[in-house]
Amino acid sequence: MLATVPATASQGLNVSRPAVLDDGSDAKKYITQKGTLTRDGGVNIAYELLQSEPASTTQIALQVDAAGVTTTEAASSSATNRFLMIMGFAATGEAWLPTVKELFSRGGKSAGLEVAVFDNRGIGASSSPADKRAYTTDVMAGDALAVMDALGWARAHVVGHSMGAMIGCRLALTAPERLASLTLVSATGGGSEAIPTNCTAIAAGVRGAMKSDLPSRASVDLAFHFSKRLLRQDDPATGRTVKAELKSQYVELQKATGGQSRAGQDGHMNAVMSHSLSKQEYARLRSAGFPILVIHGAEDILAAPRHAARLARRLGAPLVMIGHSAHFTPRDAAKEVTDELLATLEAVRRGATHADAVHPCPDPAAYERSACAAALCCCFA
Template identity: 40%
Template sequence: MPFCEVGRHQKTDGAAANTATGIQIFYRTYGKGPIKVLMIIGLAGTHDSWGPQINALTGTVRPNDEESSVEDPSGGEATGVEVCAFDNRGMGRSSVPTKKSEYTTSIMAKDAIAIMDHLGWRKAHVFGHSMGAMISCKLAAMVPERISSLALLNVTGGGYECLPKFDRQTLSIVLRFLRAKTPEQRAAVDLDTHYSQEYLAEYIGLKTRRAILYQEYVKGISSTGMQSKYGFDGQINACWTHKMSRKEIESIRMAGFPISVIHGRHDIIAQLCHAKRLAERLYPSARMVELNGGHLVSHERTEEVNKALLELINASQSRTNLYEWTNLSVKNSGGCYSDAKKIIFLSFVVIDISLVLLFSSAGKASQLTAWRAASSSFILESVEKLQIFILYFFGLFALAFQHLRRGVMRLKPVKVEAALTNTFPCCFCILPSPVQSSNPVFELHSPNMETLAADVTTVARNKWGFRCNLEVDYASEEVARMVYAALAVDKELQPDKVKRHMSVSKGKLSVDLEAVEARFLRASYSAFVDVLTLATKTIEEFGQGLIQ
């Protein structure tokens, strides 16, 4: 297996900067030819995630290091492209450092440079996705002379821009992600973060894309294993600490190579406005490509993405004029802050017009000129301060969320600190544990098969015939409503098979579950109790923290 041992990437530039640390980066190459392409994958991804793009560029997905590989006249030699894709540190077959300080986009960019040196590549087209696009930006800023072109897929500027869109769907995904312990659970969450809902709902034959991709994801996660905590936390740290300075942006912009910023309009992880803002900062080198897709737009809109990448390579090879390459008409229009800037600008325009009328009537033109000069400077300072404030605010929010997440992950939710006042078993029994009546543990007992058969007979004519009711007394209307709000964002994975109805009254949370089959009711009940336990424990500990 091909590995590249990388050096100790320190802040100093002395001889010790290349001291070996034993950190190995797993990589693979595909195809043959003079055109070199380096692909950098995103958070929690592995090199084979680039499969559709590797196949389009080289005509094969078989790595060069496999003994079974043979020369294929329709493969890499014909296209003249050699691709290298690798697992970032902390993921896949690459080493997993245990310190967060060993994960930054700068360090990981140096890993990529080490691979280029290891392969003997002087220059390469660099394609990055999500966190990989952040790494690609750092790489391009460090060694712009070694970049032929740059493709940034589903990219953000790092820091608070890594925060996803805040809505009910995102909250539901976060809750499901926190309790994902198995490949099956992680696969279900990944599908909703990687693809748009419209794409997942499409039918391929008799199955939806969701069902097909779910099996593929489970198989892939099971084969590579769940990402280690060190690797995940480290890569999250790399995203959060990523920042491109004006000097770095200018270094990329002035290097003269073409850039494609490719993004899905329905990406809930990396918001489109941040990608647009980065593209505008890179004007005139950048071209903005918007596609109807989610975060993994390279898989959802494979043909369009591959076409955009081939156009980028051709533009670099033919030395296309950058002003002909770009499709952006205005530099730095404001991105996510355009509305705020417009409001500030229009406010000052109104004030300026009023002062023109005032000073003109008083014959004080010199004072008007002085005010305009001062106001222009003030506008720029106000916009900068506004952006810093927004960064600070969302930074605090993200830190608080991260602290809460760590606290929740340390919990082992096995019981709900509330009194179970009422259960109505239908097809199986839902009983509190007899060991601790004050703090009951919810247990699911298998039904008596004869009773179950009788129940099936009585409800055979009713589609939603399998049901159970659950009531939990929190002795507090406020706490019950907080738990209700937390549970409301957690949607049933199979709404056509299971229905859930919830209500709050007099400090009690009532839950009704209905299903078309007993097995769906069991699965839904088990998953619901996990979320109920997690939500109750989290709110309880949060309240204790406020009291302390």
């Protein structure tokens, strides 16, 4: 069942709207700090800190002292309240806002939570280097770690979506002592696994190649990110379909921001296609000493569910498959993602240190087999 939210008072309608139509912009009220840090080569990374309640004096002092990249015991003690969220291909950090809004709406469970989001290099307010070799998941993991340093965070729960999940894996390998947990959303192992091969995705790609106008590109983007079932649903507040509503949002956003540069597109593609983990690296992650969780949409045509299942098996981690979700899980399943993030937070607070601590996973391969069957059915949906 698709979650719904009440229509706003300004609409004057006593109806419930599909939750996915909420872009989470109300969460901007939680932004307490904005900053830009500079990496090697003069690359600027723009980030934001959102807090569910005003920062304490100690937290403010840590932020001021972060220029010296000094982490203290005070910072470490709050690690289980902190989330670093890493967004995926061609999306800014604000794409996390629906999840942040849901996370901060959980009453006492949200008390004291801090969330950092940032624009990956190649998108938004961050720099877009011209050389695509400046974009690898290893380099971009360094960007993420630099955001933690700028905030004075010794440790945090790391959450990555799509390409951001790949970056999260690299961050976990580079600095495992900085992670309280690792959550991978809409993820694959990168490289050839990032190429959608089902007929629905191929058809959408062909349609996109034939037309370059903004509305057509919006339709293709929506087809890759949301399920057909969701896009066909009617919005009772406007009488239009969810697809029409989301398409309007997409077009307006692209006009306002100018969209992603060609250098950024090529760079992000290079990061995704060059990403891979060795057997030894998977083994290091399995034994790194923090919970790992893979969350995926059963209707994802961009990142095949079978690849997420394989990733979970290699990591010895559970796979949470969300039936109604497609690729843009942080938006179309913000409630379910939040449930899992809070469950992980509580597990870590209780002292969990192993990959399947949140949901025991006795037979990860079973997920892969069932996901493969689902993938074979997608062409006939």
